[in-house]
Amino acid sequence: MKYVQHINELIRTTIDNSNPIVLYGQNISAGSCISGLTRGLKNGEKRLVINTPNIESTQVGIGFGLMLSGVSSVFFMKQQDFLLLGIDHLVNTYNFVRINEPSASFTIVPVVVDSGYEGIQSSLNNFSDFCSIARIAGYAITNRHDADHIVRTHLVSPGFRIIGVSQRLFQTEILSCENDPTVYNNGEIFQYYEGADITIVCFNFSFPQGMKLREELATLGLSSSLFSVNVMTPIDWLHILRDVSRTKKLIVIDDSKSVNRSCYHLTTEVYRECSIDRVLTLTRDVTDECLRPCSEEFSIDTNSIMKTLRQ
Amino acid sequence: MFKEGTVNMKADIKVSEEIIRNRLSQMIINEMCKKKEFKIPIHLALGHESIAVAVSAVMEEDDRLVLTHRNIHYNLARNPCFKAEIDEYLLKSEGLAGGRLGAMNLANERRGIVYTSSILGNNLSVAAGMALGKKVKEEDGIVIVVTGDGAMEEGAFYEGVTFLKTCNLNAIVIVENNEWSLATRIQERRCPIHLDRFASSLDVDYVLLTGNDVYAYITALKQARREAIERNAPVIIEVKLRTLGDWRLKTEEYPDGKFINYHAGASPSIEVSEWPLIREDDSDPVFVLSRYFEIGQLRNISCDMLNRLTGEIQ
Numbered sequence: 059m060k061y062v063q064h065i066n067e068l069i070r071t072t073i074d075n076s077n078p079i080v081l082y083g084q085n086i087s088a089g090s091c092i093s094g095l096t097r098g099l100k101n102g103e104k105r106l107v108i109n110t111p112n113i114e115s116t117q118v119g120i121g122f123g124l125m126l127s128g129v130s131s132v133f134f135m136k137q138q139d140f141l142l143l144g145i146d147h148l149v150n151t152y153n154f155v156r157i158n159e160p161s162a163s164f165t166i167v168p169v170v171v172d173s174g175y176e177g178i179q180s181s182l183n184n185f186s187d188f189c190s191i192a193r194i195a196g197y198a199i200t201n202r203h204d205a206d207h208i209v210r211t212h213l214v215s216p217g218f219r220i221i222g223v224s225q226r227l228f229q230t231e232i233l234s235c236e237n238d239p240t241v242y243n244n245g246e247i248f249q250y251y252e253g254a255d256i257t258i259v260c261f262n263f264s265f266p267q268g269m270k271l272r273e274e275l276a277t278l279g280l281s282s283s284l285f286s287v288n289v290m291t292p293i294d295w296l297h298i299l300r301d302v303s304r305t306k307k308l309i310v311i312d313d314s315k316s317v318n319r320s321c322y323h324l325t326t327e328v329y330r331e332c333s334i335d336r337v338l339t340l341t342r343d344v345t346d347e348c349l350r351p352c353s354e355e356f357s358i359d360t361n362s363i364m365k366t367l368r369q
Numbered sequence: 370m371f372k373e374g375t376v377n378m379k380a381d382i383k384v385s386e387e388i389i390r391n392r393l394s395q396m397i398i399n400e401m402c403k404k405k406e407f408k409i410p411i412h413l414a415l416g417h418e419s420i421a422v423a424v425s426a427v428m429e430e431d432d433r434l435v436l437t438h439r440n441i442h443y444n445l446a447r448n449p450c451f452k453a454e455i456d457e458y459l460l461k462s463e464g465l466a467g468g469r470l471g472a473m474n475l476a477n478e479r480r481g482i483v484y485t486s487s488i489l490g491n492n493l494s495v496a497a498g499m500a501l502g503k504k505v506k507e508e509d510g511i512v513i514v515v516t517g518d519g520a521m522e523e524g525a526f527y528e529g530v531t532f533l534k535t536c537n538l539n540a541i542v543i544v545e546n547n548e549w550s551l552a553t554r555i556q557e558r559r560c561p562i563h564l565d566r567f568a569s570s571l572d573v574d575y576v577l578l579t580g581n582d583v584y585a586y587i588t589a590l591k592q593a594r595r596e597a598i599e600r601n602a603p604v605i606i607e608v609k610l611r612t613l614g615d616w617r618l619k620t621e622e623y624p625d626g627k628f629i630n631y632h633a634g635a636s637p638s639i640e641v642s643e644w645p646l647i648r649e650d651d652s653d654p655v656f657v658l659s660r661y662f663e664i665g666q667l668r669n670i671s672c673d674m675l676n677r678l679t680g681e682i683q
Contacts, residue, residue: 078505106505111535116494116528123498126483127433129505131498150488151495154474 118144174354184314431510493529
């Protein structure tokens with residue numbers, strides 16, 4: 059099953075049990091339904107599906123207005139960079155609303171444009187940049203396991219959050235592991251494997267790269283722990299720090315283009331708290347090349363990593 | 370005591386009392402601003418009292434009011450406890466919102482003020498969401514959102530009204546047009562925006578209110594409220610008014626005094642007094658009351674009110 063199909067099924071199932079609710083966004087029940095993300099959403103008893111005008115700032119405000127009325131909503135957004143037009147609400151309106159701990163739910167589900175071919179619009183693929191501006195809870199979906207947990211737990215739940223999905227992964231087969239991961243901090247951190255030699259931690263939407271790296275290291279006789287950090291800044295790094303203290307080797311992967319990457323919070327903590335032999339931080343080079351339409355492959359050279367680890 | 374041409378003296382005089390209370394309360398706050406008793410920025414709305422008192426008078430239990438940074442007149446109109454307002458401005462826990470909101474975001478959910486934003490145009494979309502929420506929950510009542518001539522320049526204003534109309538949501542959009550955005554008049558900062566034509570282009574009803582006659586405003590608002598609910602559509606009401614409290618600043622460059630528009634903080638030209646008239650023309654809602662009642666009666670009301678308000682906060 060494709061990544062987008064799996065998430066679409068989860069959304070429809072979760073929303074079936076949530077009334078009253080408003081589902082809205084541009085073309086969410088027209089055309090491709092955001093490339094299949096919102097396919098099959100239908101009006102129902104106290105459930106309203108709205109194809110809205112092109113009013114991104116207002117769309118964000120509407121969700122908070124619904125929240126203040128005690129009505130839950132999900133705002134689906136074709137491109138995360140459109141959310142730039144709603145930043146006033148993400149900060150100022152949310153800061154008003156959060157004071158009263160609302161019982162209704164408001165979730166924005168943007169497609170993070172990280173395939174690269176949109177050029178300038180792809181330059182903003184760092185999900186956590188949006189979350190950090192007002193300490194917004196944010197969850198990135200990268201595979202079957204985190205999708206199941208995040209959508210079922212957070213899509214309709216009191217409060218506000220952003221759940222990001224990756225355009226790059228939309229038409230790929232959804233990744234899945236043999237065993238269910240251990241979920242820490244209510245979906246902030248997922249641990250997929252425990253290994254003896256290396257700790258791999260993936261940020262933003264880099265779980266596929268982390269999974270591949272773990273498999274390639276295994277063929278070279280190295281067993282790795284594999285974590286994915288699906289939120290902006292977990293409050294509690296404890297479980298990762300424990301693992302790093304044991305393996306003494308940390309590989310951090312972050313595919314975002316921000317200069318304020320979440321992975322730096324972890325490496326700072328590791329240097330402060332752990333006795334460690336080696337830390338490798340694998341990130342993109344943020345240059346003007348990012349502004350041009352291109353494939354934006356974020357590939358990892360396992361041989362080069364092995365060479366560094368042996369030094 | 371009661372002039373010809375009006376009805377229901379008991380009800381009418383209470384409305385006038387509210388105008389006077391609103392004015393005196395702001396004047397007392399202005400004196401406190403002069404003494405720098407507040408750490409927070411406060412935007413007085415002297416001259417805006419008629420529309421605020423009229424809105425409060427027509428609001429039904431299920432109605433919701435959404436405000437902007439200049440909200441003091443509505444909060445005073447909806448809140449009978451003056452001390453709670455002062456305490457909020459002093460950021461005390463006894464304040465209207467427990468000292469958590471201050472002035473520019475002050476709301477009072479128990480009295481129907483559910484959201485207040487200090488960002489121009491921001492509150493239109495939140496109000497639209499509330500109107501949509503009412504529709505989904507099949508609740509009675511209407512959302513009333515207050516904004517200004519500065520905010521209607523924002524794209525958010527256009528978006529919000531478009532969404533209200535598109536989704537057949539009943540709401541009243543009140544534009545308080547005082548012609549100023551901080552220190553610039555409309556003609557100094559932009560081309561004219563013909564709000565009536567804008568409304569017409571979206572097939573939205575438009576009502577113009579001028580003259581600060583609170584009784585006429587109540588009648589107009591009741592009709593607008595009824596029509597918005599019957600038609601499931603927004604109504605735009607533009608209220609032409611003048612923010613009072615301007616003064617002249619004498620400098621070497623301006624020996625006769627440079628005109629300073631009142632925007633926020635203390636107005637040095639306003640003094641609290643038992644008869645709180647500021648201007649003897651229709652730009653002053655207190656002056657307009659004299660069309661309905663004898664000045665002596667209004668002065669007596671004002672004198673008693675001032676004693677009551679000062680006693681309340683001592």
